[in-house]
Amino acid sequence: MNVVAPERQFEPTSYHVKKSPEGAALDIRNFNLWYGKSQALHGIDMEVQKGEVTALIGPSGCGKSTLLRCLNRMNDLIDDLRVSGEIMVDGFDIYGPGVDVIALRKRMGMVFQKPNPFAMSIYDNVVYPLRVDGITKKSILDETCERALRSAALWDEAKDRLNESALGMSGGQQQRLCIARGIASDPEVLLMDEPCSALDPIATAKIEELIHQLRGHYTIVIVTHNMQQAARVSDNTGFMYLGRLIEYGATETIFSAPKKTQTLDYVTGRFG
C-alpha cells in the first residue's frame, strides 16, 4: 500500500471538546480513506466522548457519512476501498487484523438516512438483532421489544399492532422503529446518518426529543445537514470540509466562536 501520510490539518483538537468523565468511546487517529484512486478522507483525528452526542456537519460530499460508515465498517461492502490509520474502540483497532466485523456491528447500532424497516412485522423488526444473534427465548425477545420500543418512544403507538407489517407505518414511525432496532441489542454506540432528512418537522422534533432522552445511555454520533439540529442535539460538533475535519469541539464553541474562518463561514451560512 502506497499510503502517504498526509500532512496533518491541525494538532489534536480535542482540547476544547467537552470531555466525558468516562473518556473516549471511539478514538480516530490519522484516518485516511480512498475510493479507488480518489481520497475521500484525509487524516481524521477525533475522539468521540462516551455517553455524549457528537454531531458531524459539513456540506454535501465532505465525507461525513463516509466517516460515520467507517465506524461500524459498513463501507466494507464497497469494492476498491482502502483505508489507513486507526479507529480505536476499547483499545483495539477496528480495522486491525482479525477483527470480527459482525461482533463490532453488534456493538454499534445504526440508523440510516431513509427509514429502512424490513418487510416483517414490527415485533420481528425490533428483535431482529437478537434473532440473528441466535436468541430464541420468547421472554427475552418480548422484554427487549418493549424496552426498545419504549426507548424509541414508539411503544404507545405500536403496542397494539406488533404483529402487523412494519411497512404500514408512517415515515416518522418507521424511523423511530429503526432507532428501536438499532438499540435493541443494547449497543454502546448509536450511529445516525442524517436520520431526519426524510421526515417532516413534527417527526423530526420527535426524533430530536428522542436523541435527548437517549443521551447518556448511548454514545451517539449523528451526521446532519441541518446546523440548527446539530446545535440543538449535540454536545460536540465536528465540521468537515472536502474530506478533512476542519474543526472539532464543544457545540457552543463551534457555533458561537469557532477558531477557523471556514467553520465560521459555514455556520453563519456564508457558504455550503
Place this chain on the structure above:
Amino acid sequence: MTDILDPHATASGAAAPASTAARDAVAGAAQRGKRVRMLSADLSAVGEPSLWAFGGALALGVILIAAFLAMVTWNGLVTFWPKPIAMVELRDGTLLAGEPTRSSVYRPGENVLARLDEEQIAMIEANGGFSERVLYKTANFDLYGDDFRWVSDFDKAAVTFPPDFHLFERQQWGTFVGRVAGLTIGGEPQAFDHALMQREQSAARRRFAEIRRLERSVIGAINQRMDRERLAIRRANLRFGEDSPRALEQIAASQARIAELEAEFAEVQGRVNAIRENDRRYRVLLEEVNGRTVDTELSQIVRFYAANDIGFFDKLGIYFSRWWEFLSTEPREANTQGGVLPAIFGTVAMTLLMVVFVAPFGVITALYLREYAAQGRLTSIVRISVNNLAGVPSIVYGVFGLGFFAYTMGGSIDQLFFPENLPNPTFGKGGILWASLTLALLTVPVVIVASEEALAAVPRSMREGSLACGASKWQTIRYVVLPKALPGIMTGMILAMARGAGEVAPLMLVGVVKLAPALPVDGFFPFLHLDRSFMHLGFHIFDVGFQSRNSEAGKPMVFVTTLLLLALIVTMNASAVTIRNRLKRKYAGGQF
C-alpha cells in the same frame, strides 16, 4: 424565442423533411403573432400520435388472443352437446343417417358432373357452378369402414329426423347410429322399451365395471406380486450364483408363492368368467338405417339416447354426463373417445415435479450469481449464456434428456439397483422423473432471470440495515432479501410452470406415451413410480388430432382437450398468483 420555436431542428431525421413546411409556417408566424404559432404547432407536440400505435398494438394482441380463446372455448364447449340425427334419402334410393357436422360450398369437378342427370346439372348451374354439401357423422365404423360422409345438395332427395333413431356410444368401435331391433334380457327376448333398456344397461355397466375392477385391481395386484417373485428368483441367481444351495432355497420359496398366486389368479379369473358368462345373456340388436344389424352385449353400450326425441333438460343431462366421463375416465377407441383422466393426472404430476426440481435449483443459482459472485466479465458471460439457454429449441432438451437422463443416468441406476430386471429397463427409459428433470432444465433460465431481477430489486438500504444489526451475509439473505424477493421469484416460477405445462416436443422423447397402462401414482409400493411413462394433455392433443385413424373424428376431442389444458394451466397459474399476492400483502402492508 427561436429556441422554443424550433423543436423541428432537433427532431429525428425521418420527421425532418415532412416538417419543413411546418417550420416555415412557424417561422413566418413567429413574426405575425402568438395565435397562429399555436395553431401550427407540431402534431407530436400537441397530440399523442404514438398513443394510437401503442393502443393499436395492444388491441391487435388482445383481439388475436381473445379470438383464439373464443374459438377454442366455443368448439370445446359445444362438442359434448347432443346433436340431432338426420336421415337422408339420396336420389338413388339409398338411405343414410348421421349427425350433421359441418357444411361447405364447393365446385363439383368434371368426373362428378359426368355421372349426374340433367336436373342435377341444372341445379348446379343455377347456383353458378357451385354446390353445397354437408358432412354427416354416420358413425358405425364397423359396418361402413368410415365415420363420416359428405352429401351434396344435388344428391339429396329428402331429409327427415325420425324419432326412433338412437345414438349409441359403445365401448368399442365408436358410436352407432340406428334403431334397436331387438333386446335380450337374461336370455329372454323382450320388446324394446326405452326405460327397460335404460335400467338393464345401467345394470350391465355395473357388471362391466366389476369385471374391470377385478381385472385391473385384483388381478393387477396378483400380477404385481408374481412379477416380484420372478424378479426375486433372478436376483437370487444373480447374487448367490446359479444352482447354489441358498439360491435354490430362495427360488423354491418364491416358486411356492407363485403357485399360491396362480391359484388365487385362477379363482379370480373364474369369477370374472362367471360374470362375463352372465353378461352375455343381456344383449341388444342394433340396426342401422339400411337394415344391417350388429349384435352386442348391453354392457358394451356406454350411453344411448333418442337424439330427435329428447328435451332440453335431457340434453343437458347428457352434456354433463359426457363432461364427467371426459374428466373422470380413461380414454378408449385410440383416445378419440372416453376420458382424459390419466392425461390430466400426468400433466399435473409432471408439472409439480418439475417445480420441485426447478425452484431450488434456479433460486440458488440466482442467489450465487447476484449475491456472491464478483460482478465481472465472467459473471456477465454466464448470465448471457443462461439467458440464451431459453432460446434453445425444446426438442434439443428432449434429446439431451433422453441421452443423458434416461440412458446415461437411468442406465446406471438400472445397473446398480435393478440388475434383475435387465435387459428390461426400469429407469433407463423415458419416465416421469426424467421428463420433469428435462423440463426443469428447459425452464431454469426463466427462473434464474426472474429471481435475479427480484433479488436485484431488494433495496440496498434494507441489506445495510440488516448488516448494521450484526447479521451475517447469509442471515441477511435468508431473513431480509429472500422474503422481500419472494413475490418476484414466484412470478418466475409461474412463468416456468406455464411454459413447462404447455411443452410437448421434448416430452415425446423422455416419457410421454399415447396410452399409459398405469398412473405414476397407485396403491402399490412405493406408491410414486417415478420410472413410469405417463400421458400428457399436450401430447394427447397431438395424438388425437394428427395420429389417430380418423382426424375428423378426433377433431372435437382436440378442441375439448385444448380447452381443458388451457383451463388446467390457468388454474395452476391462478393458484400460484394467489399465493404470490398473499405473500406480497404479507410483506407490503397497507400505507396510511
